[in-house]
Amino acid sequence: MQLLAKCRALVGSLTHLMLSSNDATGNRFNPSFMAGKMFAMSLRSSRHMTHLDLSGNLLHDAAGGAEASCFAAVCDAIGNLIHLQHLNLAATSFGEAGCRRLAVALAALRELRFLDLSGNGIGSDGMKTLVPAIRGEVTYLNLASNDVGPDGVAALNSALPTLRELVTLDLSHNRLSSGLRLIETVHIKGHKQERSNPPPP
Numbered sequence: 095m096q097l098l099a100k101c102r103a104l105v106g107s108l109t110h111l112m113l114s115s116n117d118a119t120g121n122r123f124n125p126s127f128m129a130g131k132m133f134a135m136s137l138r139s140s141r142h143m144t145h146l147d148l149s150g151n152l153l154h155d156a157a158g159g160a161e162a163s164c165f166a167a168v169c170d171a172i173g174n175l176i177h178l179q180h181l182n183l184a185a186t187s188f189g190e191a192g193c194r195r196l197a198v199a200l201a202a203l204r205e206l207r208f209l210d211l212s213g214n215g216i217g218s219d220g221m222k223t224l225v226p227a228i229r230g231e232v233t234y235l236n237l238a239s240n241d242v243g244p245d246g247v248a249a250l251n252s253a254l255p256t257l258r259e260l261v262t263l264d265l266s267h268n269r270l271s272s273g274l275r276l277i278e279t280v281h282i283k284g285h286k287q288e289r290s291n292p293p294p295p
Contacts, residue, residue, distance in 0.1 A: 106141065138170070140175060148182065148183055149185055149210065153188060176205070178205060189217075201227040201229070215240060216240040216241070217243070233261045234262045235263050
């Protein structure tokens, strides 16, 4: 309990927290699992956090299910970070199973501007769950390497009118059909588009 109190005191005073690639894990049989759960409890106490980077940590335990993972606890905590502007969850392995929990958290983040969810195997169904939860204030959205497929892109396309501040969208390394343009980066407001593997004329 003393350690938890110290963690809460430290995290609660921070505005920027970068913890990428630190072997935090969602595997409940790994010793760092309890540390991850403790961190999530501490994160809930932060009232000033604006930047959070947890990329490269395997927060989801596929064997235990979304509810048993560190990722579930982290999502609950993120939803309380009402001033969060920058969130990086790239390569945290939450997959399609974690999308519902994350969607609840994202819907609560009214000040979020930067969101990186790349490399998580979200898939088409996960996209359908997540996209409606992304608020219109987001300016940067990275969904690269998520196997989103045409159905996932269709879900994103239907939500674009509500993403009114979006400037940069990264969909690189996704399995889009040959009939679609494989968009690498779209600068919507600047009318600048960079594409990879355009379809033949």
